[in-house]
Amino acid sequence: MRRKLAAGNWKMNGLSPDLAEVETLLKTFKNPSVDLLLCPPATLLHRMAHLTADGAISVGGQDCHTATSGAHTGDISAEMLRDAGATAVILGHSERRTDHEEDSEQVRAKARAAHAVDLTAIICIGESLAQREAANTLDIIAGQLAASLPDIATAENLVIAYEPIWAIGTGKVPTLAQIGEVHDFIRTRLERRFGAGVGRGTRILYGGSVKPDNAAQIFRVPSVDGALVGGASLKAVDFSPIIKALEDSV
Numbered sequence: 703m704r705r706k707l708a709a710g711n712w713k714m715n716g717l718s719p720d721l722a723e724v725e726t727l728l729k730t731f732k733n734p735s736v737d738l739l740l741c742p743p744a745t746l747l748h749r750m751a752h753l754t755a756d757g758a759i760s761v762g763g764q765d766c767h768t769a770t771s772g773a774h775t776g777d778i779s780a781e782m783l784r785d786a787g788a789t790a791v792i793l794g795h796s797e798r799r800t801d802h803e804e805d806s807e808q809v810r811a812k813a814r815a816a817h818a819v820d821l822t823a824i825i826c827i828g829e830s831l832a833q834r835e836a837a838n839t840l841d842i843i844a845g846q847l848a849a850s851l852p853d854i855a856t857a858e859n860l861v862i863a864y865e866p867i868w869a870i871g872t873g874k875v876p877t878l879a880q881i882g883e884v885h886d887f888i889r890t891r892l893e894r895r896f897g898a899g900v901g902r903g904t905r906i907l908y909g910g911s912v913k914p915d916n917a918a919q920i921f922r923v924p925s926v927d928g929a930l931v932g933g934a935s936l937k938a939v940d941f942s943p944i945i946k947a948l949e950d951s952v
């Protein structure tokens with residue numbers, strides 16, 4: 703009932719020539735059995751949306767402002783993302799929480815702004831290594847969920863990405879049992895807060911060092927509905943086998 707999703711977060715990577723990677727993906731995946739999303743830097747968003755308009759790939763932003771417009775130099779509103787062709791936006795990524803001191807209340811306000819213009823909010827949560835070692839993971843996840851999610855959400859306009867901070871860009875991945883535990887916990891919380899329909903229908907992605915050689919086993923965890931992929935989404939040669947592994951898990 704939940705359609706799986708392979709999402710790529712290009713972070714602050716990508717110049718015009720890299721759009722060729724998207725063309726390769728479009729040729730490889732003409733009719734995929736999973737949803738595909740790429741979130742390029744804002745500078746490439748409009749061109750990527752144009753390129754993928756007739757294809758199976760959707761595009762998304764990596765952040766948006768809480769306001770619709772105004773005097774906020776350097777920022778981008780949800781409406782601007784929508785105008786550029788985005789259908790989704792990543793919010794609350796740990797790199798934004800760290801680099802820009804974003805807190806969960808801001809993430810919640812951004813999610814509201816995204817929903818106001820019909821963008822799907824992909825809300826990122828995850829514990830640090832110190833928090834995991836102190837056995838605080840589930841408490842941290844509960845707190846981030848409670849504060850980061852808007853009060854009203856649907857299974858269509860919300861995606862949760864569980865991204866343990868210590869697994870991002872490090873090559874370290876939690877055990878499958880650890881991933882399963884957190885994903886099951888998140889789903890229980892979603893059901894409690896939004897009801898069974900939204901709780902069961904909302905996709906929960908795993909993110910953090912997903913690579914071609916570990917994707918298949920991660921996707922075997924029943925509560926994993928796909929992945930939010932950083933480094934390995936930049937090249938079609940790396941992202942394609944991850945997408946195929948997700949298709950094979952359906």
Ligand code: 13P
Pocket residue numbers: 711795865869870871872873909910911912930931932933934
């Ligand atoms: P990596 O796949 O490079 O570890 O990044 C994960 C991530 O942060 C996706 O948002």
